[in-house]
Amino acid sequence: MWASVVVTATKLVVVAGSILTGVAIMEWVERRGAAFIQDRLGPNRVGPLGLFQPIVDAIKLLFKEDVTPTNVNKGLYYLAPMISVFVAMVTFIVIPFGAGNDVTIFGAPLGGLIVAPDLGVGILYLLALSALGVYGIVLAGWSSNNKYSLLGGLRSSAQLISYELSMTLAVLGVLLATGSLRLDDVVSHQAAHVWNFIPQFVGFIVFTTAVFAETNRLPFDLAEAETELVAGYHVEYSSMKFAAFLMSEYMNMITASALIVTLFFGGWSFPGMGRFSGWPLLIASVVAFVAKLAFFLWLFVWVRWSLPRFRYDQLMRLGWKGLLPLATLNLVWVGVAMAMRWL
Amino acid sequence: MAAAVFLVVVVVGIVSAVVAMSHRSPVVNVLSLVVTLFCVAASYALLGAEFLAAAQILIYAGAILVLFLFVVMLLNAPEEQRPKEPRPFQRAVGLLLALLAGVGGVAVLIGIEVVAPAARVSGDARAIGRLLVGPYIFAFEFISVVLLAALVGALVLVKRKH
Numbered sequence: 208m209w210a211s212v213v214v215t216a217t218k219l220v221v222v223a224g225s226i227l228t229g230v231a232i233m234e235w236v237e238r239r240g241a242a243f244i245q246d247r248l249g250p251n252r253v254g255p256l257g258l259f260q261p262i263v264d265a266i267k268l269l270f271k272e273d274v275t276p277t278n279v280n281k282g283l284y285y286l287a288p289m290i291s292v293f294v295a296m297v298t299f300i301v302i303p304f305g306a307g308n309d310v311t312i313f314g315a316p317l318g319g320l321i322v323a324p325d326l327g328v329g330i331l332y333l334l335a336l337s338a339l340g341v342y343g344i345v346l347a348g349w350s351s352n353n354k355y356s357l358l359g360g361l362r363s364s365a366q367l368i369s370y371e372l373s374m375t376l377a378v379l380g381v382l383l384a385t386g387s388l389r390l391d392d393v394v395s396h397q398a399a400h401v402w403n404f405i406p407q408f409v410g411f412i413v414f415t416t417a418v419f420a421e422t423n424r425l426p427f428d429l430a431e432a433e434t435e436l437v438a439g440y441h442v443e444y445s446s447m448k449f450a451a452f453l454m455s456e457y458m459n460m461i462t463a464s465a466l467i468v469t470l471f472f473g474g475w476s477f478p479g480m481g482r483f484s485g486w487p488l489l490i491a492s493v494v495a496f497v498a499k500l501a502f503f504l505w506l507f508v509w510v511r512w513s514l515p516r517f518r519y520d521q522l523m524r525l526g527w528k529g530l531l532p533l534a535t536l537n538l539v540w541v542g543v544a545m546a547m548r549w550l
Numbered sequence: 551m552a553a554a555v556f557l558v559v560v561v562v563g564i565v566s567a568v569v570a571m572s573h574r575s576p577v578v579n580v581l582s583l584v585v586t587l588f589c590v591a592a593s594y595a596l597l598g599a600e601f602l603a604a605a606q607i608l609i610y611a612g613a614i615l616v617l618f619l620f621v622v623m624l625l626n627a628p629e630e631q632r633p634k635e636p637r638p639f640q641r642a643v644g645l646l647l648a649l650l651a652g653v654g655g656v657a658v659l660i661g662i663e664v665v666a667p668a669a670r671v672s673g674d675a676r677a678i679g680r681l682l683v684g685p686y687i688f689a690f691e692f693i694s695v696v697l698l699a700a701l702v703g704a705l706v707l708v709k710r711k712h
Contacts, residue, residue, distance in 0.1 A: 342616070
């Protein structure tokens with residue numbers, strides 16, 4: 208009993224710590240990557256290659272004056288960043304990030320490298336909670352009592368609702384092929400057969416595009432749109448409350464990339480896995496997972512600094528007339544392929 | 551342990567439902583309705599119906615109430631434009647409906663344990679799926695037709711405005 212509590216608590220601490228460290232690293236990658244793409248140097252003064260820049264930034268944000276504008280709706284204004292960070296923090300627990308079913312620690316089975324191995328609804332939990340992320344943005348926009356914020360919040364809620372549909376339909380294809388809601392089953396199914404992005408390439412494209420919209424990243428960052436809305440829903444936020452929104456965006460990015468890897472690129476599995484077992488397999492699988500994760504995180508940065516922002520009507524047209532039919536088509540294809548026993 | 555959790559869920563659920571009805575600000579109404587739905591989802595989870603709990607949050611809290619909030623914020627009626635007094639009969643009809651729902655709920659719930667660790671019908675997605683496409687296939691398809699009718703109706707209403 209106690210050993211399993213300790214194991215779960217350790218997993219939680221490791222995951223939360225890794226995500227927060229990942230946020231700091233991603234901040235550095237984003238700034239250096241932007242500089243690289245735009246042919247400049249980027250922050251390179253603090254530490255080797257500017258690696259300590261995130262620490263300095265965090266200290267700066269902590270010590271900035273925390274301004275609460277006069278006419279905001281106080282309760283909701285404080286609640287909004289909390290919701291954003293909370294939702295971003297709790298979604299990762301159903302994602303398996305390494306093998307380890309045959310490993311025991313102090314006599315307690317590790318139960319795979321996943322914080323909540325026994326949650327039967329698996330990905331539904333993740334989708335349900337990440338659907339709540341929109342409240343953070345909408346409430347921030349509304350409670351700030353500012354036209355720009357409100358417009359950002361409204362745009363964002365419309366965008367999130369529209370793209371959630373295509374995203375869920377794309378996930379449905381994967382779940383249909385697996386026959387289970389649990390993400391570790393999705394991974395082991397891909398390890399036994401073929402990675403999902405080959406039979407469901409359309410689903411992969413739809414899911415990745417929708418996830419870019421769900422995380423409010425360029426080319427879909429209509430909620431922020433600096434050139435039109437100043438900064439959108441978080442105009443009135445400063446200091447750590449602003450940092451909370453920034454952090455939740457990067458945490459969502461990490462979870463989204465992990466989800467792309469898990470659903471379409473075999474999760475922690477890698478070719479030639481059969482030759483390992485026990486601890487070496489565990490370490491190798493974590494390395495494989497992190498490597499794939501890093502690629503998709505870089506893709507987020509790459510796309511952000513390469514593509515211009517969509518116009519609002521283009522965004523809606525792409526979501527409803529482009530992605531939704533494609534996602535449905537993918538679902539039909541998976542169904543037909545399964546009925547014909549091709550998958 | 552489960553009974554204590556259930557008690558907390560019930561109290562929070564009822565308080566937030568009352569706030570959802572009685573608070574003057576529409577945004578607060580919607581938000582406390584979110585809390586109420588969360589409590590409903592939590593009681594599903596306590597009954598062992600994980601799938602229903604997740605679906606409840608995904609559909610109601612994640613999609614439908616976001617639309618409510620969207621509408622409330624778009625209208626954003628100033629304080630003086632909101633109706634001060636409830637319409638005549640509003641209170642009486644509300645009480646009657648609440649009484650009916652309460653009596654029906656009690657009649658159904660008598661003899662059912664509120665916290666059932668081992669539910670008679672398994673609450674996982676597979677079992678619910680089998681029920682939906684098995685014995686309840688007619689009701690299931692019927693509901694989809696009703697939803698389709700609502701969808702077409704909404705489109706017709708929007709088209710007429712233009």
